[in-house]
Amino acid sequence: MFESLQDKGHATGVHLRGARKSFGALEVIKGVDMDIGRGEFAVFVGPSGCGKSTLLRMIAGLEDTSDGSIAIGERDVTHEDPADRGVAMVFQSYALYPHLSVYENMAFSLRLAKRPKAEVDAKVREAAGILQLADHLEKKPAQLSGGQRQRVAIGRAIVRAPEVFLFDEPLSNLDAELRVQMRLELARLHKALGATMIYVTHDQVEAMTLADRIFVLQGGLVQQQGAPLDLYDDPSNRFVAGFIGSPSMNFLAATVESRNGSGIRARPVGQPDTAFDISLAAPPDAGTRVTLGIRPEHLVIRGDGLRVTVDVAEELGGVSYQHGTLEGGEPVIFQQTGVRHGMSGTVQTVAPEEGRIFVFDEGGGRIR
Numbered sequence: 001m002f003e004s005l006q007d008k009g010h011a012t013g014v015h016l017r018g019a020r021k022s023f024g025a026l027e028v029i030k031g032v033d034m035d036i037g038r039g040e041f042a043v044f045v046g047p048s049g050c051g052k053s054t055l056l057r058m059i060a061g062l063e064d065t066s067d068g069s070i071a072i073g074e075r076d077v078t079h080e081d082p083a084d085r086g087v088a089m090v091f092q093s094y095a096l097y098p099h100l101s102v103y104e105n106m107a108f109s110l111r112l113a114k115r116p117k118a119e120v121d122a123k124v125r126e127a128a129g130i131l132q133l134a135d136h137l138e139k140k141p142a143q144l145s146g147g148q149r150q151r152v153a154i155g156r157a158i159v160r161a162p163e164v165f166l167f168d169e170p171l172s173n174l175d176a177e178l179r180v181q182m183r184l185e186l187a188r189l190h191k192a193l194g195a196t197m198i199y200v201t202h203d204q205v206e207a208m209t210l211a212d213r214i215f216v217l218q219g220g221l222v223q224q225q226g227a228p229l230d231l232y233d234d235p236s237n238r239f240v241a242g243f244i245g246s247p248s249m250n251f252l253a254a255t256v257e258s259r260n261g262s263g264i265r266a267r268p269v270g271q272p273d274t275a276f277d278i279s280l281a282a283p284p285d286a287g288t289r290v291t292l293g294i295r296p297e298h299l300v301i302r303g304d305g306l307r308v309t310v311d312v313a314e315e316l317g318g319v320s321y322q323h324g325t326l327e328g329g330e331p332v333i334f335q336q337t338g339v340r341h342g343m344s345g346t347v348q349t350v351a352p353e354e355g356r357i358f359v360f361d362e363g364g365g366r367i368r
């Protein structure tokens with residue numbers, strides 16, 4: 001399928017070594033090493049300003065690299081022009097030519113490269129078929145919906161059969177329903193083309209659902225990389241733990257009350273009646289201040305535990321999120337499945353399932 005546009009043999013890995021970028025005195029990318037495999041769907045995720053777009057633009061060649069190197073496949077492209085790198089970028093803003101038809105927008109780069117007319121036509125029609133644009137080829141961008149415009153932007157990348165696709169928040173201008181639909185289409189497209197794709201988003205649900213591998217960025221550094229569920233199950237620090245997973249993990253300040261060879265007993269601050277036994281390979285000393293991390297889906301209603309006064313219940317149908325506070329005012333969210341009656345205004349006692357407490361030190365590092 002799609003032989004003329006792409007095949008797995010054409011896909012290439014992307015390799016960064018000590019990559020840095022400064023704008024004047026401001027260092028934005030602070031030394032990034034990464035290896036993105038051939039045909040992999042890599043997602044850069046992180047809060048606003050963490051440097052993910054800058055890193056993508058460095059790979060594209062739209063920003064120069066202050067230090068370190070970038071290779072696409074075997075080729076060092078650190079100082080190559082964007083056009084020579086074998087990448088195609090899809091922007092959040094679509095960046096279509098408004099006066100050109102869908103067909104001409106998609107054909108533009110091939111015409112610029114002086115490809116034969118028959119080849120241009122075949123590639124544009126094939127991409128239009130994949131993207132369900134075949135009936136819209138004569139329209140102008142202004143006559144299309146947001147989702148269709150974004151498909152044209154993707155089509156423009158596909159016809160070039162790049163070694164690497166780069167996406168900069170391509171779905172963020174779409175409404176919620178269309179975003180979900182386009183997310184599925186992108187996943188299918190990746191499967192069909194077998195291409196290497198690098199995708200920037202601040203939306204961790206997009207990252208979780210699309211990625212073979214997620215790179216979590218913060219402050220110009222990769223905090224952790226891994227398969228989505230590996231990051232969810234085994235975050236290496238508090239930042240990643242809080243960023244991956246929706247709703248976010250609960251964090252409770254606590255003190256280590258006692259330790260033994262295989263773990264600790266930790267008491268959340270302000271909870272004289274509640275302490276948790278936690279197995280750890282390297283348990284910290286009694287008296288150490290720690291943060292306990294518990295995901296909303298791992299808190300269950302029990303006879304003993306944390307007393308949560310629920311103030312808002314978000315009922316989503318299949319599940320609900322109960323938002324509330326502990327006596328000291330600390331916010332807590334817990335998930336319920338199949339509960340239809342509102343818990344708002346009630347006090348519930350919840351406790352984590354066995355083995356579901358993460359422990360972090362005062363610097364936010366994980367204690368295992």
Ligand SMILES: Nc1ncnc2c1ncn2[C@@H]1O[C@H](COP(=O)(O)OP(=O)(O)OP(=O)(O)O)[C@@H](O)[C@H]1O
Pocket residue numbers: 023026028046047048049050051052053054055202
């Ligand atoms: N051309 C530029 N000149 C100066 N500073 C810049 C430039 N481009 C980006 N920055 C700064 O670099 C930092 C990282 O920006 P970047 O756009 O990479 O972040 P981001 O993680 O993609 O954020 P967002 O999700 O908000 O797009 C920000 O502090 C930004 O202000």
